Amino acid sequence: MTEMTAELPPGRRVRLSLDRDGIIKRIFMGVIALYLVAALALPLYAMLSKSFVTYGFDLARYEFQVSDETGTVWSEPVTAEALNAELGSVPADDLRSSSDGRLTATTFFPDFSFRSPVKYRMRGTTDDAPWLVGLDLKNTTDWQEYDSNTFRRINLRPVKSVGAQNYVEYFSNPTLFSSIQNSLYIAVVSTVLTVVFAFGFAYAINRSCMPFKGAFRMIAMMPILVPSLLPGIALIYLFGNQGMMKSLLMGQSIYGPLGIVIGSVFFTFPHALIIISTALSIADQRQYEAAESLRASKWRTFWTVTIPGARYGLISAAFVTFTLVITDFGLPKVIGGQYNVLAIDIYKQVIGQQNFEMGAVVSVILLIPAVVAFLVDRQVQKKQVSLLSARSVPYQPRPDRRLEALCLAWCGTMAVFIVGIIAICQYAALIRFWPYDLSLSLKNYAFDRMDGGGWAAYWNSIKLALMTAGIGTVVIFTGAYMVEKIDGFKTGRGLFQFLAMLPMAVPGMVLGLAYIFFFNNPANPLHFIYGTMIILVISTVTHFYTVGHLTALTALKQIDAEFEPVASSLRQPFYKLFARVTVPVCLPAILDISIYLFVNAMTTVSAVVFIYSTHTALASIAVLNMDDAGDIAPAAAMGMMIFYTNAGARILHALASRRILNRTQAWRLR
Amino acid sequence: MVAMTRRGALQASAGDHVAEGSAQPYLEIADLWKSFGDFVALREVTLDIAKGEFVCFLGPSGCGKTTLLRAIAGLDPQTRGTIRQGGSDISSLPPSQRDFGIVFQSYALFPNLTVRRNIAFGLENTGRSKREIDARVTELLDLVGLPEQASKYPAQLSGGQQQRVALARAIAIDPGLLLLDEPLSALDAKVRVHLRHQIKELQRKLGVTTIMVTHDQEEALSMADRIVVINRGRIEQVGTPTEIYREPASLFVADFIGETNKVASTYQGGSVTLGDVVLATSETRIADGAAVTVAVRPEDILPHRAEDAGNGAANMLPVTITDMEFLGSYWRTHLRSDALGETPLVANFSMNAVRRLELEPGTAMAVELPAERVLVFARGA
Numbered sequence A: 001m002t003e004m005t006a007e008l009p010p011g012r013r014v015r016l017s018l019d020r021d022g023i024i025k026r027i028f029m030g031v032i033a034l035y036l037v038a039a040l041a042l043p044l045y046a047m048l049s050k051s052f053v054t055y056g057f058d059l060a061r062y063e064f065q066v067s068d069e070t071g072t073v074w075s076e077p078v079t080a081e082a083l084n085a086e087l088g089s090v091p092a093d094d095l096r097s098s099s100d101g102r103l104t105a106t107t108f109f110p111d112f113s114f115r116s117p118v119k120y121r122m123r124g125t126t127d128d129a130p131w132l133v134g135l136d137l138k139n140t141t142d143w144q145e146y147d148s149n150t151f152r153r154i155n156l157r158p159v160k161s162v163g164a165q166n167y168v169e170y171f172s173n174p175t176l177f178s179s180i181q182n183s184l185y186i187a188v189v190s191t192v193l194t195v196v197f198a199f200g201f202a203y204a205i206n207r208s209c210m211p212f213k214g215a216f217r218m219i220a221m222m223p224i225l226v227p228s229l230l231p232g233i234a235l236i237y238l239f240g241n242q243g244m245m246k247s248l249l250m251g252q253s254i255y256g257p258l259g260i261v262i263g264s265v266f267f268t269f270p271h272a273l274i275i276i277s278t279a280l281s282i283a284d285q286r287q288y289e290a291a292e293s294l295r296a297s298k299w300r301t302f303w304t305v306t307i308p309g310a311r312y313g314l315i316s317a318a319f320v321t322f323t324l325v326i327t328d329f330g331l332p333k334v335i336g337g338q339y340n341v342l343a344i345d346i347y348k349q350v351i352g353q354q355n356f357e358m359g360a361v362v363s364v365i366l367l368i369p370a371v372v373a374f375l376v377d378r379q380v381q382k383k384q385v386s387l388l389s390a391r392s393v394p395y396q397p398r399p400d401r402r403l404e405a406l407c408l409a410w411c412g413t414m415a416v417f418i419v420g421i422i423a424i425c426q427y428a429a430l431i432r433f434w435p436y437d438l439s440l441s442l443k444n445y446a447f448d449r450m451d452g453g454g455w456a457a458y459w460n461s462i463k464l465a466l467m468t469a470g471i472g473t474v475v476i477f478t479g480a481y482m483v484e485k486i487d488g489f490k491t492g493r494g495l496f497q498f499l500a501m502l503p504m505a506v507p508g509m510v511l512g513l514a515y516i517f518f519f520n521n522p523a524n525p526l527h528f529i530y531g532t533m534i535i536l537v538i539s540t541v542t543h544f545y546t547v548g549h550l551t552a553l554t555a556l557k558q559i560d561a562e563f564e565p566v567a568s569s570l571r572q573p574f575y576k577l578f579a580r581v582t583v584p585v586c587l588p589a590i591l592d593i594s595i596y597l598f599v600n601a602m603t604t605v606s607a608v609v610f611i612y613s614t615h616t617a618l619a620s621i622a623v624l625n626m627d628d629a630g631d632i633a634p635a636a637a638m639g640m641m642i643f644y645t646n647a648g649a650r651i652l653h654a655l656a657s658r659r660i661l662n663r664t665q666a667w668r669l670r
Numbered sequence B: 001m002v003a004m005t006r007r008g009a010l011q012a013s014a015g016d017h018v019a020e021g022s023a024q025p026y027l028e029i030a031d032l033w034k035s036f037g038d039f040v041a042l043r044e045v046t047l048d049i050a051k052g053e054f055v056c057f058l059g060p061s062g063c064g065k066t067t068l069l070r071a072i073a074g075l076d077p078q079t080r081g082t083i084r085q086g087g088s089d090i091s092s093l094p095p096s097q098r099d100f101g102i103v104f105q106s107y108a109l110f111p112n113l114t115v116r117r118n119i120a121f122g123l124e125n126t127g128r129s130k131r132e133i134d135a136r137v138t139e140l141l142d143l144v145g146l147p148e149q150a151s152k153y154p155a156q157l158s159g160g161q162q163q164r165v166a167l168a169r170a171i172a173i174d175p176g177l178l179l180l181d182e183p184l185s186a187l188d189a190k191v192r193v194h195l196r197h198q199i200k201e202l203q204r205k206l207g208v209t210t211i212m213v214t215h216d217q218e219e220a221l222s223m224a225d226r227i228v229v230i231n232r233g234r235i236e237q238v239g240t241p242t243e244i245y246r247e248p249a250s251l252f253v254a255d256f257i258g259e260t261n262k263v264a265s266t267y268q269g270g271s272v273t274l275g276d277v278v279l280a281t282s283e284t285r286i287a288d289g290a291a292v293t294v295a296v297r298p299e300d301i302l303p304h305r306a307e308d309a310g311n312g313a314a315n316m317l318p319v320t321i322t323d324m325e326f327l328g329s330y331w332r333t334h335l336r337s338d339a340l341g342e343t344p345l346v347a348n349f350s351m352n353a354v355r356r357l358e359l360e361p362g363t364a365m366a367v368e369l370p371a372e373r374v375l376v377f378a379r380g381a
């Protein structure tokens, strides 16, 4: 035997030539990657760079000369900067501007009169010194001569500069800065409450013999079916200025942190519950038996076995809740009153003040907690998976009267809260005129008589939801398949996986604002989709991409990894395998992805609020706008329309899933 | 090459007669290396396989058998080296352009397709008519002995039946090379023995060149025309089952296949010394004075009366029986010898010999270690 050779001999790595399958797969993945780049990476980049752009008047760039009354003798050239230093006509703060700012040249000439025979000359001192004569843009270092009547129509234009100026301004503005504190405060308080409530609920469902578990589980999922601002409307009816139970607050105002926190607990509850419930459902019976044999008290067992076992679920739920609350815009808009939070600031800067650059700055700041939360959550999820793989005996709860009574009380309270909020909205939607005329009518459903988009908005929402579910499911599932089942091409797949995970960390409003920057740029060849339904579909699919992607990956990972090798050894193309085997086997997951997209497309506000147009108004936006206009009852009515639609979609989905499972049961059963 | 005779016999039975010696190997693997990052999983693997041969890759778990098989299939290409099949270089061809059928340990049957559609999967889009496909599937089902199961789903079949469906699917397209990765390891022992025979029969009938990966030496010894023993990514030995067993090329092979007594010693002029006993060997390739391990298989140890030792009798060792186990066809006997000190010796004695020599625990006797059966391996090699 020869000497042990530890190293590879020199030479080139053997690479397989690509067959047609390989080429088609790469093209497919390329197309979907391109989609993610265009719909996510580039817009975010556009936004990020926008946040570093400032516009301002640079007075040193302009030089003037003034003639005497005869128009022949000229003064020495003097820069606008020097003039301003002498006169102080424009304070330094006013030199900052937006991209459309204008500054009249006459500001620097207090003696100016448009009837005077005095003439003016001006020129730029650098190549980039734009000014307007009426509507004509000038930009030259040659002297230009104007009579006084023309000179009064001259405006300096701001020039663009790149730097952290916007950030400096943001952090030196105490009102804006306080929003960070407010957002964190709201998010932390809501997270603690939601996690505690959800944990109790999940514990009752997984660890007790409490009756009515199915009904409780269904009620707990109801908030997913409505926009996040709906609880705000209900709270206004309950505790608002003319609220039914205003006295309960003892002088506190519901408009502000109190309302936001209560509403946040409502809409984040199901999300936290799902995560914690999963964590609690994987308990190991043997650990409890061990604790019992050691005669540990129930209380002690709870703290030494139950809580540590569920810790990853708790952490994960906390981060998800935190992100949902801090990035939510609908609720603070409806019930926040004067209480400013980051998401509201973005809205105000963009819609109110048209200050897109500052909107971008706030967006970047909002991205930070969302990205941190996302990263922590990913780490935790990985640990959770390894916990799951241990071979364990599922926990069987034993009857315990006292525990059941406690659980029933806990879940009952939560159920009353959730059903109550929705019932109040329903009641509000049906009442003629609160609080003066309590007779029932359907007049609030006559959306066409209100601003906000009318019934057309509702039908637009349905269209958006169907398109999002249809297109999104195809894109997401195909993309996940390429990531999971392509061989080789490791860097490409890694990059794709990263892009697919990214949307989870990007708040909807941030994405929407990024879309303005990216798609509303006339130089962008995709500019034509701006203001259409397509951009709404793209934005919604992208915003909710990650959860669908993860669902698809989970399903695909459960499929035997050797199917592709077998198919290629049989010289059959991968798409035949995909259509005949992969898709049918994954059908339950595919249906789950589509219903998830549908429901979220119906309820989302934040992903679309910046990019809808008058003819693509949506139901969720209509709720927002009608509420804004003071039409709270119709807003509640529209919110309930969304609820019915989603509830109907869920029922259809359940029926379809059951049918498909029945039809394919033959091969699932042993 | 001893393998030639067996291969010749096989080819005759497969009705595929190729003149001995002049035939070009069907599969030629030359200086193959495979690395996963820094880890080298296969080292300088060179191997020829003749047409119609049944070859087993045998070795402990993790030694690189599957890696080699996947490289041959093009599923996970080698890092260096070439593979030729049927005379042409396939080193860089993707799997779909190679000519093989494969059965995985998991069988990878499509769960939502019936047995019939599973087997027909590779026959579709090949220009065959539906009738032809149906006829072929029926023929294959008969061949693997499952004519009644055509319309069932995989989950409704037993493990052994699933295994045969996977086999039928793999051979449906008449591949030039059949690759089997631990096809029997997921089955229980009884089914496994039965299927060994079936697979071997089928292979003989079809005459298809077959490579089977296994870590089960019994499986390899009973099925293979030739065995390729792999250890830590390197081929230790290639040979017929008898060669591998009778003439292991390394201590690893001797140890991994069958059972062996091992004693440390020194080699000197064709002999090794155990205590005060000098054993002649047929080994000639080792340098004088080298530290060696002496290996003797239990069944190669011959029993003698105590008196037969001494008188300068060659390769005789005086021993005492410490323990005996009856294993049906022979007695497994534990021996102790002054020459070996603490190292016990295990020998298999026939019932006949035990009766004739009146052997029982405590008996002093002599054993003969025939020179041609004493295996000597240089240590540290």
Ligand SMILES: Nc1ncnc2c1ncn2[C@@H]1O[C@H](COP(=O)(O)OP(=O)(O)O)[C@@H](O)[C@H]1O
Binding pocket: B036, B039, B041, B059, B060, B061, B062, B063, B064, B065, B066, B067, B068
């Ligand atoms: N994709 C891979 N990446 C890294 N190491 C691998 C990979 N596949 C196999 N190995 C390693 O290569 C060695 C040989 O594996 P394998 O060929 O599967 O062994 P076996 O002989 O049991 O079939 C093992 O140590 C295994 O850990």
Ligand SMILES: [Mg+2]
Binding pocket: B065, B066, B067, B182, B213
């Ligand atoms: Mg293996």
